[in-house]
Amino acid sequence: MSPSRKTPPQPSAFTYSTDKRGQGSLLCDQIPLTRLAERFGTPLYVYSASEILRRYRAFDDAFQPIPHTICYSVKANSNLAILRLLAKQNCGFDVVSGGELQRVVQVNRSAARNVVFSGVGKTVVEIQAALKAGILLFNVESQSELRTLAECAEKLKLVAPIALRVNPDVPAETHPYISTGLREHKFGVPLAEAYRLYGQAAESKWLHVAGVSVHIGSQITDVKPFSAAMERVAEVVLDLRAQGHKIKYVDAGGGLGISYIARSSDDFAHAVSTYARSVMKSLRGLNIHLLLEPGRSIVGPAGALITRIIYRKRNGQKNFLVVDAAMNDLIRPALYQAHHEIVPVQRDHSLGTQTTDVVGPVCETGDFFARDREMPEVNEGDLLAILDAGAYGMSLSSNYNSRPRPAEVLVQGKTATVIRKRETFRDLIRGEG
Ligand code: LLP
Numbered sequence: 001m002s003p004s005r006k007t008p009p010q011p012s013a014f015t016y017s018t019d020k021r022g023q024g025s026l027l028c029d030q031i032p033l034t035r036l037a038e039r040f041g042t043p044l045y046v047y048s049a050s051e052i053l054r055r056y057r058a059f060d061d062a063f064q065p066i067p068h069t070i071c072y073s074v075k076a077n078s079n080l081a082i083l084r085l086l087a088k089q090n091c092g093f094d095v096v097s098g099g100e101l102q103r104v105v106q107v108n109r110s111a112a113r114n115v116v117f118s119g120v121g122k123t124v125v126e127i128q129a130a131l132k133a134g135i136l137l138f139n140v141e142s143q144s145e146l147r148t149l150a151e152c153a154e155k156l157k158l159v160a161p162i163a164l165r166v167n168p169d170v171p172a173e174t175h176p177y178i179s180t181g182l183r184e185h186k187f188g189v190p191l192a193e194a195y196r197l198y199g200q201a202a203e204s205k206w207l208h209v210a211g212v213s214v215h216i217g218s219q220i221t222d223v224k225p226f227s228a229a230m231e232r233v234a235e236v237v238l239d240l241r242a243q244g245h246k247i248k249y250v251d252a253g254g255g256l257g258i259s260y261i262a263r264s265s266d267d268f269a270h271a272v273s274t275y276a277r278s279v280m281k282s283l284r285g286l287n288i289h290l291l292l293e294p295g296r297s298i299v300g301p302a303g304a305l306i307t308r309i310i311y312r313k314r315n316g317q318k319n320f321l322v323v324d325a326a327m328n329d330l331i332r333p334a335l336y337q338a339h340h341e342i343v344p345v346q347r348d349h350s351l352g353t354q355t356t357d358v359v360g361p362v363c364e365t366g367d368f369f370a371r372d373r374e375m376p377e378v379n380e381g382d383l384l385a386i387l388d389a390g391a392y393g394m395s396l397s398s399n400y401n402s403r404p405r406p407a408e409v410l411v412q413g414k415t416a417t418v419i420r421k422r423e424t425f426r427d428l429i430r431g432e433g
Contacts, residue, residue, distance in 0.1 A: 013048035013302050014387060016347060024347035026385055028411045033306055033345045036416055037383050040407050042308040043325035045394050047077075047419075049085055049412040051302035052390075056089055058269045059294060062276035066283065068290040069136075071116050073254045074100040076295025076391040077303070081410050081419035083107045086298075092136065094118060094254065094293035098126035105133055116251060116291055118165065118215065120145075120186055127152045131160060137249060137291070139165045139213040141188055146197055146207070153206035162201055163211035163251055166194045168232040172217040172225040174257070175336045187215070191236065198240055209245045211291075212236050215253025218296065223278040226255070234282035247288065252279050254293035258300045260339050260388050272297065296391035303390020305330050305406070306345065309382050310361070319356035323384060326360025327367040328400040330386060330393045334366040342369060344376050345383035352377050358384070362401050394420075399428055 016024035017032070026033050028046045036046055059070055071092035074083065078100060083093070084107045092114030095101045104111050112133035120141045122130075127149055130138065140146050140162050153160040167188030189197060201207045216229050230252060237247050256275050259267075283290065307325035314320070332338035342358055354377050358370040369386055378384065397405050404423030409416050 012054075013051035014304055014385060022349050024349075026343065026345045026347070028304070028416075030414055031411055031416055033304075033385060034383060036409055036411075037306050037308065037345070039416075040409055040418065041422060042306055042383065043323075043329050043406040044306045045303055045389065045406050045408040046306055046416075047079075047082065047299070047303040047390055047408065047410050049410055052082065052085060052299055053089070055268060055298045055302065056086060056091060058272050059292070059298065060089075062269075062273040063280070063290065063292065066280055066288075066290055068292060069114055071114065071136075071251075071291055071293050072298055073293045073295030074103060075395055077299045077393070078103055078395050079408055079410075079419050080107055081417070082299065085410075087111045090114075092116070092291070094295075098123070098129050101126070101130055101133060101135070116213075116293065118213070118293070122148075124148060124152060128156065131156050131158045136161065137211055137213070137251065138162045139251060140197075140201075141165050143189075143193075143197055143200075146201060150201075150204045150206045159206055159208050161208045161210040163213040163249060164189050164194045164197055164201075165213045165215065165251075166191055166233065166236060168214055168216065168229040170216050170225050170229045170232070172220045172255070173222060174217050174219045175338075191232070194236070195239065195243070198243070198245055202245060209240075209247070211247055211249030211251055211288075212240065213249075213251035213253065213291075215251075215293065216255060218255050219257040220255045221257035221259070223275050226252070226275060227278040227281055230279050230282045234286060237286055237288065249291055250283060250286075250288045251291040251293065254295050254297075256294055256297040258297055258388065261341065268297070268301075298391075300388050300391035303388075303393060305386040305389040305393060307384050307386065309378060309380050309384065312380055319354055321356050321358045321378065321384075323358060323360060323369070325369070325386070325406070326362040326401070326403060327364065328362060328398045328403050329360075329406055330369070330389055331396050331398075332389075332392060333369050334364070335396075340369060340389060341387040342373065342375060343385050343387065344378050345385055347376060354378075362403070399423075402428055404428055 069092045071094040073094040087108045096119040115135040116137045118139040165188040307323040311322040327334040360367045407422035408420040
């Protein structure tokens, strides 16, 4: 999972401007990252609003042939400014906790109307909050949850719109930690049981059977598993209708992968339309409203983590670049052996290349961003950009080693706005006694 290329093409939000002497300076849209690093410090998450919107629109366009709502998966990046940007496009949201729902409501109270609530462990408090907010759909994952939901709805005298998250038993090639559509996984309900639960749900006047939902995993780049899952879902819709259920929604989940090696925005338009065709194929003629829950494919390539090299060191045969970002800021390489391209913010073509590990200061061997990576020669004090870090970067960050989390900056045209302040020591100890 760690291919290496000498000069990877950049995602379109992050490109080099090159001066007369051939020196390159990496920009986010039109703003040099050196300037942002000086102004806001490092490590620093930088996102491009235009890239997020471009990707959202490409998604939306690809599904034009059928009625649909894109429910951006908040877990990928839950910053309020990013949610606000998407809410302004009338985007819906996929949430998996009371906290995520509160974020959506904070941004726009009426956005709750387009919220789907997924997850295997919804608590009574979370269910009550979602009922009161009037969300679009509960994706129910077990018999116990169905019972709890009916009880909560009855207490509040509200009707809960539900879909069962069915487990299509479709294998998808991705990291085992983020594959979800197999029988052995904790997610969803096996098809046979789903029919029984739909029957039970229909008997409760506090539950309104409204849809069928599925999510087979994340970072899936081959579209075949999506078509296979949707074929099964289409059969389920027909069976349920034959049994008298009024199925309006099909929720196809998220999961469309991105290329962490290289992909331009135009490639995304192509990838998303291939994906859309494979999702829609089995649904034509079914007269359903399609819900989609993309996360990574909307925000991943729109963000980078900017970090400064603190030290260079050599242990025997190995070179290390010790940077000021660490696994607490971006855990994907440590957790999933994920590959992220790492490029110098200032590129000097007269310099050669080096093979090096890029590591953080945290006291764990797993604290690395790259291993034995061939990359341009850089020096202490230089800046690096870790690309495709907009999804599951900041949202998976922690304070491990008592490290305050990075600031986040959103670039919109020529302006850069801090959308989350860098944490301070006071933030770290807040609530401790
Ligand atoms: N819907 C459901 C029910 C999900 O569980 C997920 C992701 C999504 C939608 C959004 O999937 P996406 O379009 O972003 O692939 N931390 C991992 C990814 C975990 C994904 C969890 N569920 C990573 O950094 O790769």
